[in-house]
Amino acid sequence: MEVTGSAGLEQRYFLQDALYDGQERGQLSMFVAPELYTEFNEGYDSLLFKGYARIDQRDSERSHVDIRELLWLHVGDDWELRTGISKVFWGQTESLHLVDVINQTDAVEAVDLEDKLGQPMVNLSLIRDWGTTSFFVLPYFRERTFAGMDGRLRPALTVDTDNPLYESSDEEKHVDWAVRWQHTLGDWDVGLSYFDGTAREPELVLQDNDGQPVLRPYYGQMQQTGLDVLAVMGSWLLKFEGIHRNTRDGDYMAAVGGFEYTQVGVFDSVYDLGFLMEYQYDERDELAPVPSQNDLMVGTRIAFNDIDGTTVLIGYVQDLDHSDSYTGFVEASSRISDNVKWRLDAWLFSGDTATDPLYGIRRDDFVQLSLEYFF
Structure with missing residues (x-):
């Protein structure tokens, strides 16, 4: 059995005084993410466990434990069967993952919503020449x-x-299902997907709780058809994700697409410099409960190509309907040694109108420094 994983220490510092009582500028936390893996039956079967635990200095809701994966995998000649708890990622774009609907978001982990909770599932994959x-x-x-x-x-x-x-009377026991076809056609990676089940994104419904207003998450049913495409053309990556979603409130379309261009050895140096641009669209326009209804993301990615694997990503997302609504971010990382890595994350938010999804976090700009040990 192989035992690996990581553990780390994170320090957040918020650049402005909080909007709400009880919130502090500093927020220290620790996490551990162990992994266990073993194979048997001449490698046709394997068991994988990935755990996760975090202890947070300020926020009791951020202190939590989760099983990210607890999975049995059986591999056949042209098929694979996964049973247990697992993580599945669908998508191609950088700034927004519209088609990625299998796993629930672990929203207390990171503001980019890319951390996911483990999802119980049975997954059968049929591997054919046509996809x-x-x-x-x-x-x-x-x-x-x-x-x-x-x-x-x-x-x-x-x-x-x-x-x-919940919209469904079965609540959390509703059986969802999905199917996805993926294939590489020359320079193009194409994915088509369909999901029928409980929406991972809840509506927050205002209700009264013993005289106090609270927000209760409402999880409706949805049917989603998705398309994701990646084209590799020399130094260019063309990316697209689009969905059509049907809910109790009607149906709508949303899409995100753009490019990433990488200049290798910029100015005859060892550095690679990438340029990113993506447009985000949601036909619900300003009725959309998300900030990505008519937004443009621009960014740059710098790869230092050094022995420590140093990279920096800088991005900016502008709401094209409201000049005062935007998000900026920096993500950087590098190894200190074979087992230790540092990460730097910084996020800036602006949303000056009460209907803007960013309004509630408009003073939560922060810088986060992390030290991570791999074992």
């Missing part, structure tokens, strides 16, 4: 995590995660 078709049965729903009252990056009101609302 890989994957079928998913998802027998249990995971609720989204939210920051607590003492945490930052949260709404103005308490999110009552103990009393969620």
